[in-house]
Amino acid sequence: MTRSPFLRFSPVAAALLAAITLAGCAASADPDRRFAGLITPYRMEVVQGNVVTQEMAAQLRPGLTREQVRGLLGSPLLADVFHADRWDYVFTIRRQGAAPQRRHVTVLFQNDKVLSFEAPQLPSEREFVDAIDVAKVERRSVPLALSDDQLRQLPLPKPAETAAAPAGSAASAPARAYPPLEPLPAR
Incomplete structure (x- = not known):
């Protein structure tokens, strides 16, 4: 065997x-x-807290109310009952392919007004997006408005033709009258 x-x-x-x-x-x-x-x-991507950028921190100043701060930065991640005059904004992100990030912003209040705030070196919005962008796709920003030189280079519109249009065309149709969207004021 x-x-x-x-x-x-x-x-x-x-x-x-x-x-x-x-x-x-x-x-x-x-x-x-x-x-x-x-x-x-x-x-798994883990994001905790509120993103606070340079642009957001630049709007933060002494004298703002709690509601104004909440409108600028969002609700704080840590609001301690024993330290009612202190809000902590902690932000952490762990994303595969990007370096982990952690930031801590502290806002101190006195009589429900901002007394001071502590913020480390914060990134701008563009720097933050670039830091978490794992695709690293090159983006070219497209201007939203034309410059004066670009406006001058545009062709001028052709003047409207004044020749009479045929009787059955849309140009000879009577102008339509639509009812007003809002009631007219009483006279």
Whole structure:
């Protein structure tokens, strides 16, 4: 009776399987490590708190009310009952392919008015978007208005033709009268 080759090498196969399994466990413990150098496990994107940018912080000044601050920065992530005159805006983001970010802005109140605020170096809105953009697609900003030179280069509109249109065309149709959208004031 001959033994099958599989049964003869089964301890070796078991050891190899155990080594691969342990390597997989070790790779999943470190978020930057890839399994077998090829596979990156999915990491859920975690965003907590309010994004506070330079533009938002520039509008914050002493004397604003709590409601005005809430309108500018949103509701604070931390508003402690024991420190009622302090609001903490904490922002964290972990996104696969981008560096994790963490910021902390503290607003101090006195008599429901802003007394002072502490903000670290905050990014502008464009810098923030660039920092979390994992696609790194080059975007060209399109101007929303034409410059004076561009306006001068546009062709002038053709004057309306004054020749009489045929009787059945839309140009000869009587102007339509529509009822007003709002009632006319009483006289």
